[in-house]
Amino acid sequence: MCPTDATWAETAWNGIFLRHPASWNVARIAPDQIQWSDDALATLEIHWAPHRGAYDEARVLRRIGKRARRKGLPAPTPWQAPQTWTASLSAYRVTGFIWRRSEADGCGLLIYCPQCRRLSLLQIHPPLTQHPESIPRLLASFNDHPSGAETPLALFGVRAQLPAGANLHRFRFETGRYRLLWRKARIRIGLHRWAPAAAILDQTPLLSFIQNQFSVPAAGLTVTERGGEQVVDGIWSAGGPLPIRWQRFRFQRYLRVRHTPPHNSLLGIEVSGRGRGLGPLFERLAETYETYC
Amino acid sequence: MALFSSDSLRPMKPIVDPSASDPEKRVAALACIPMKHAGVAAETLESGELVLIYPIVMRPWLDRLLRRFGRDALSDQKRKIQLDTLGTQVWGWIDGERSVGDIVARFGEFHKLPQREAELSVTTFLRMLGKRGLIGLREP
Numbered sequence: 001m002c003p004t005d006a007t008w009a010e011t012a013w014n015g016i017f018l019r020h021p022a023s024w025n026v027a028r029i030a031p032d033q034i035q036w037s038d039d040a041l042a043t044l045e046i047h048w049a050p051h052r053g054a055y056d057e058a059r060v061l062r063r064i065g066k067r068a069r070r071k072g073l074p075a076p077t078p079w080q081a082p083q084t085w086t087a088s089l090s091a092y093r094v095t096g097f098i099w100r101r102s103e104a105d106g107c108g109l110l111i112y113c114p115q116c117r118r119l120s121l122l123q124i125h126p127p128l129t130q131h132p133e134s135i136p137r138l139l140a141s142f143n144d145h146p147s148g149a150e151t152p153l154a155l156f157g158v159r160a161q162l163p164a165g166a167n168l169h170r171f172r173f174e175t176g177r178y179r180l181l182w183r184k185a186r187i188r189i190g191l192h193r194w195a196p197a198a199a200i201l202d203q204t205p206l207l208s209f210i211q212n213q214f215s216v217p218a219a220g221l222t223v224t225e226r227g228g229e230q231v232v233d234g235i236w237s238a239g240g241p242l243p244i245r246w247q248r249f250r251f252q253r254y255l256r257v258r259h260t261p262p263h264n265s266l267l268g269i270e271v272s273g274r275g276r277g278l279g280p281l282f283e284r285l286a287e288t289y290e291t292y293c
Numbered sequence: 294m295a296l297f298s299s300d301s302l303r304p305m306k307p308i309v310d311p312s313a314s315d316p317e318k319r320v321a322a323l324a325c326i327p328m329k330h331a332g333v334a335a336e337t338l339e340s341g342e343l344v345l346i347y348p349i350v351m352r353p354w355l356d357r358l359l360r361r362f363g364r365d366a367l368s369d370q371k372r373k374i375q376l377d378t379l380g381t382q383v384w385g386w387i388d389g390e391r392s393v394g395d396i397v398a399r400f401g402e403f404h405k406l407p408q409r410e411a412e413l414s415v416t417t418f419l420r421m422l423g424k425r426g427l428i429g430l431r432e433p
Contacts (some may be wrong), residue, residue: 024408025408039319039320079307156407156409156410157406157407157410175410175413175414175417176410195404195405195406195410196379196404196405196406198404199377199378199379199404202378203377203378233302262405264404264405264406265405292424
């Protein structure tokens, strides 16, 4: 998953994966949208949604045009994208489009995946159309569905491998704190990140901080030292003793907070719910969740 | 201050207006040099955090009106604001020479924060100081 070139970075968000120049920052994000900008100028934007029914690119373009005109924006017209762009997207049905404005032009691609029936709309804004040399490499890395049993997450300096099928429930990226929540069947997954850890722990001891953040009793928390990192673990189960075969019906909550001094951050993983495989899922998440900034 | 959140979702726009973001303004703002107000005094607490004491800035017409009605002018009074560890650190880096961009880079490097997060933290803090009249921005 690590990019081989330091000038390129990766972003993985809610099923979409893309490698892009490292100078790009995420400027806008939603569960079905991501926009990058370079020095505050929008460069690339992706919207995606599941497509219902038979796919007809002309109809989709007409619908986009209608919506654009309603907002007083230029309507896109069909356009033949360069062969170098589409060469790496042979698994998809790709349609190019272009729109013209008085001050600048832009182009885009409609990418339909017959395998997962997801339709992605890529808008390439003028800063990138004027320097199109990076577009083929960028498109070659595009992936709209996870290839294995895990969905990658790589954004704002945090990275993890989430179980496939987990649906993003809530997210909040604040200065100093990230909070991301997913749901998968009866399981809730939460990833947290706090920084700068040194400033936080200067004010509050780690255990008190965790108690305040997660509203958990200190009695259930254990502190250990692993590989130079301070790790706080907690496991809680609801209800009284149950026969072993009924244990899977019991509500359980797993929590781990790691203090990673090299990255000056606190990483929190929380998994709760009922059913088998909660423990291994938690361990896998804890193993893959890291900061890379 | 939220960078992004699911609470602020907006309906999907088919074509985003690229001219909506103004990179020139951002670059110009980052190049500005923050200057401390001469009338601000700083007290250091035992914890190492700073308390800034600053005169209340009010509009001259309101000041004159209050004096006419025999009330003590608010401009003679002072207010206090306590900075946390990070605020104290950033306040210490405002020396009349470093630009906002320099402070952002230093803050990000010191605390190992992503560039955007550091920029948002520092600029929000500087904006708060500016609103209270504790600092001004000088163009380079």
